[in-house]
Amino acid sequence: MRADADFLRSIPKVELHCHLEGAVPATTAIALACKNGIILPTYDPELLYTFADLPEFLTVYRAVCASMVTARDFAEIAYAAQEEGVRTGNLRYRELFVNPTNHHVPYPEMLEGIIDGLRCAEEDFGVVGRVIPAINREQSPSMARELVEAVIEYRRDEVLGIGLDHNDALGPPELFVDAFQVAANAGLRRTAHAGEIDQRDQVIDSIELLGCERIDHGYAVMSDPVAVEFVRDAGTHFAGCWSSCAWFHPGLPQHSLPIAAMLRAGLPVSINSDDPPMFGTGIGNEYVLAGKTLGWTRAQAIQAAVAAVDGSWMDASDKAALRREIEDVMHTA
Ligand code: ADE
Numbered sequence: 505m506r507a508d509a510d511f512l513r514s515i516p517k518v519e520l521h522c523h524l525e526g527a528v529p530a531t532t533a534i535a536l537a538c539k540n541g542i543i544l545p546t547y548d549p550e551l552l553y554t555f556a557d558l559p560e561f562l563t564v565y566r567a568v569c570a571s572m573v574t575a576r577d578f579a580e581i582a583y584a585a586q587e588e589g590v591r592t593g594n595l596r597y598r599e600l601f602v603n604p605t606n607h608h609v610p611y612p613e614m615l616e617g618i619i620d621g622l623r624c625a626e627e628d629f630g631v632v633g634r635v636i637p638a639i640n641r642e643q644s645p646s647m648a649r650e651l652v653e654a655v656i657e658y659r660r661d662e663v664l665g666i667g668l669d670h671n672d673a674l675g676p677p678e679l680f681v682d683a684f685q686v687a688a689n690a691g692l693r694r695t696a697h698a699g700e701i702d703q704r705d706q707v708i709d710s711i712e713l714l715g716c717e718r719i720d721h722g723y724a725v726m727s728d729p730v731a732v733e734f735v736r737d738a739g740t741h742f743a744g745c746w747s748s749c750a751w752f753h754p755g756l757p758q759h760s761l762p763i764a765a766m767l768r769a770g771l772p773v774s775i776n777s778d779d780p781p782m783f784g785t786g787i788g789n790e791y792v793l794a795g796k797t798l799g800w801t802r803a804q805a806i807q808a809a810v811a812a813v814d815g816s817w818m819d820a821s822d823k824a825a826l827r828r829e830i831e832d833v834m835h836t837a
């Protein structure tokens with residue numbers, strides 16, 4: 505039986521690739537900027553999230569980051585992001601990226617706010633939130649190392665690992681070997697954005713040099729069968745994002761997107777929303793886009809949701825419970 509949009513939205517979901525600061529609606533970002541006296545490129549909510557390419561997108565993203573200043577700001581955006589995921593896509597568990605070095609707020613203060621918001625959302629909606637501080641690769645390797653040291657010094661159970669994001673054309677993995685090694689020694693899990701547009705070798709380098717068990721995006725591997733075999737052998741999970749992939753591969757029809765090719769090739773790929781309001785999407789909508797484009801049956805849609813559980817950094821018993829919850833949908837729907 506084909507999975508229709510209601511079914512795709514209703515599946516209990518795990519999300520592995522969503523940026524907290526990218527999950528803020530334009531109206532909220534503008535309200536925060538006004539409250540905190542922060543300059544934005546525009547105060548028109550219809551225009552704030554307009555950009556032509558990745559560098560322009562990241563410029564807007566950093567301006568939005570700057571608009572969050574107090575622990576309460578972080579608590580409110582974390583709570584609202586989780587609520588929206590539950591409302592629009594039956595989100596059950598999410599690992600959220602945050603870019604601490606894009607803010608002028610001490611890491612512990614920001615983190616306490618985020619954890620507070622995530623805990624309140626868990627109490628109110630039953631959705632679990634975890635945190636992945638991400639290195640901004642456009643900043644220096646020494647800033648990256650300092651961030652990892654802060655994460656280790658101010659350790660909280662909600663923080664599972666580290667990420668690496670921003671423009672991969674500007675900050676290759678080899679610059680961050682030291683920071684990732686320090687993280688590995690402290691038992692932190694590791695993922696990195698790589699191969700979002702091109703830079704195929706960065707996918708391989710992130711696995712080999714940084715020890716990443718997951719890659720965010722990674723679409724560029726699809727241009728080389730040898731790279732595909734490499735990532736298959738490595739068992740790498742890809743945290744893909746349909747809408748942002750479409751955005752940064754303009755002109756390609758939905759069924760020709762590299763994320764579609766990855767799914768068709770049977771790679772371990774999860775479906776995620778990246779920066780939902782910035783790309784006009786949400787976790788439920790991402791499943792609708794993927795499922796409709798690829799003509800998923802209900803069983804295939806369930807399989808995709810389970811792939812996200814498999815790629816997550818939950819412990820084994822939580823994974824088993826969520827897998828059961830997802831697979832139960834087949835019997836109850
Ligand atoms: N930070 C937030 N969204 C991102 C993306 N799509 N690529 C790189 N860095 C990001």
Ligand code: ZN
Nearest residue numbers: 669697720778
């Ligand atoms: Zn991302």
